[in-house]
Amino acid sequence: xxxxxxxxxxxxxxxxxxxxxxxxxxxxxxxxxxxxxxxxxxxxxxxxxxxxxxxxxxxxxxxxxxxxxxxxxxxxxxxxxxxxxxxxxxxxxxxxxxxxxxxxxxxxxxxxxxxxxxxxxxxxxxxxxxxxxxxxxxxxxxxxxxxxxxxxxxxxxxxxxxxxxxxxxxxxxxxxxxxxxxxxxxxxxxxxxxxxxxxxxxxxxxxxxxxxxxxxxxxxxxxxxxxxxxxxxxxxxxxxxxxxxxxxxx
Numbered sequence: 491x492x493x494x495x496x497x498x499x500x501x502x503x504x505x506x507x508x509x510x511x512x513x514x515x516x517x518x519x520x521x522x523x524x525x526x527x528x529x530x531x532x533x534x535x536x537x538x539x540x541x542x543x544x545x546x547x548x549x550x551x552x553x554x555x556x557x558x559x560x561x562x563x564x565x566x567x568x569x570x571x572x573x574x575x576x577x578x579x580x581x582x583x584x585x586x587x588x589x590x591x592x593x594x595x596x597x598x599x600x601x602x603x604x605x606x607x608x609x610x611x612x613x614x615x616x617x618x619x620x621x622x623x624x625x626x627x628x629x630x631x632x633x634x635x636x637x638x639x640x641x642x643x644x645x646x647x648x649x650x651x652x653x654x655x656x657x658x659x660x661x662x663x664x665x666x667x668x669x670x671x672x673x674x675x676x677x678x679x680x681x682x683x684x685x686x687x688x689x690x691x692x693x694x695x696x697x698x699x700x701x702x703x704x705x706x707x708x709x710x711x712x713x714x715x716x717x718x719x720x721x722x723x724x725x726x727x728x729x730x731x732x733x734x735x736x737x738x739x740x
Contacts, residue, residue: 532738534679535687539734540671542663546656548646548697548724551629552622554596555639560603564613568600571617574638578619585632590625618642624649630720646724648695653729657693660731664691668733681739689735696728 557574561567575595582593596618605611619639621629633641648656668689676684 532687534681534739535736536672536675536679536684536739537734537736538668538671538675539732540664540667541730541732542660542665542667543728543730544656544660544663545726545728546648546652548648548727549624549652550622550647550649551624551626551722551724552620552643552645552647553629553633553641553720553722554618554620554643554645555633555636556596556616556618556642557639558614558616560612560614562612564600564602567613567615571598571600571615575617575619577638578636581636582619582621582632585628587623587625587628589623591621591623591628591632594620596620626722626724627719630722633720641720644720644722646722647697648727648729653695656729657731660729661691661693661733664731664733668735672737676737676739679739683740684737685740687736687738689733691731691733693729693731696730697725 555578557571559567559570559574561570575598579593579595582591585591586593598615598617600613600615602610603612603614617639619636621633623629672684672686676682
């Protein structure tokens, strides 16, 4: 090995040793050491929930009237259904009034009926008309005057305006109960106050029908005197809002 080659190898080894020594020094002094980030533990955290509820009279009535017919000819059957709907619309539109009695058509379907060997044996069609609004007497009277369609469904509920108003009131009640309960829990554990960490709010509605057979019977007997009004009786709706979340006691 020549002297030049030996000197080159020695110089390279020396530089490598110096680099290792510098690296060890940096690690020892913590210059390259990554800080250890420990997640802050959530202490004194309590999960709880509170609900507010209110039972209110239903202020929205929806009556569906329909007719189902069968026949061998699809075109003829469709014409019959159309005439039945046109006649019903004529009666309903005469009594219509925004928000008090809204009128709109529902489903209009026509489909074949199959016999042996998968062949069409006839046709069946259904047409529907919907009366809905706040004026129960106007709606029931109009439904009773329609002769070409029969009542297929009666539904009571809360109007969108009433639903929004009641939910706002019940939500305020639920939040107040949540805060009161959080304060009570904090004091029970020996803390003076709390901070809110997270919260979620959910709402739900449930119909509570009022079953009054005698009243319905009396209304049915008086139907002729009230222009053949359909006997109806509204129930009540139960609106519930639940506030759930977690608090940290301090």
